[in-house]
Amino acid sequence: MTELNLLPLIGIVVVVAGFAFRFNPLLVVTLAGLITGWAVDLDWLSLISTFGEKFMNARQLASLLLILPIIALLERYGLQQRAKDWIASIKSVTSARILMVYFVVRECSSALGLLSLAGQAQTVRPLLAPMALGAAANTYGPLPKEIQDKISAHAAACDNIAMFFGEDIFIAFGAVLLMDAFLRENGIQGIEPLHIGLWAIPTALAALIFHCFRLARLEASLSQDVQKYIQQKQETSVVEGEMQ
Incomplete structure (x- = not known):
């Protein structure tokens, strides 16, 4: 042995x-x-x-290692603040509208196989989240950290969900090719990757509709959260005044 x-x-x-x-x-x-x-x-x-x-x-990893320092350098020189200021100058924009537009663009680009065109590190953190926060601050004024975290979480979710359902439409995506190979190995003929991609379109559209509805509810909940925050702040001020 x-x-x-x-x-x-x-x-x-x-x-x-x-x-x-x-x-x-x-x-x-x-x-x-x-x-x-x-x-x-x-x-x-x-x-x-x-x-x-x-x-x-793993050359894609190497490109990611090159992108991250560039993003960090741009953030150091005020990329997030510039994005916030630019959005704040547009009066009609809201957080939900920004996230909806990004969701559509991200899902369509993923359906075309452009998965690296956007992402958490290169788009959500330096651009999308600050823009959504800037739009909310433009509408409701200064926001507490809890509400800011809520908006940032929805921005991250937009990227994940849009890419998850959009990439299944791309016929050269690994999961699509895996399903095609599995079907062939089990004797199921007549189904091509194109068919799998086409059947993924209704699911992607359903995800788009449901998530846009979710983002519309987010905009309504932000107003309620801000009102609760202002009310709690006023109550705290009254209590502190009585104690003094």
Whole structure:
């Protein structure tokens, strides 16, 4: 019976410890890979070759690593504030209308396979959420943190839901191809990826209608939340005045 070698599992320990101490995730994963390679007696050239191969197979990750510093630099020089100020200058715009327009654009672009055209890091956080917050502040005035978090959460949900239902229409999407392969393997013929994409359109339209209704309710709830906040603030002021 061969002895089980547990030394290669040290990479898992490195990852857990690195994330627990909140070190840079990229450095933690790289270090864990190097240590694991050393633990399995992989020579240095083979280890670097393996890293290069995996890096080339995940070129989309490399583009993401290039995009994030650019977004961070733009935010540092006031991208969010500029977005808020621009939206605040438009009197007729509301948070719900901004989110509805984004939902339509995001779902249509996802249906065309343009999944990386927008996203949480490159669009929602630096642009969409500040614009929605600016529109709400323009309508209701300064907002408490609870209401701001609520609007930001709806902005993030718009991106997730629109992409989730829109990408199923794209015939080259991985899930569509997986369903097509599964049907073929089980002897179900006559169904092409185009058919699967077409049948995803009613679901995407239903998601659009339901989410727009949800966003319309959001706009109504914001007014109620602001009124409650103002009332609580007035009551607190009265109590503090009586105590003095």
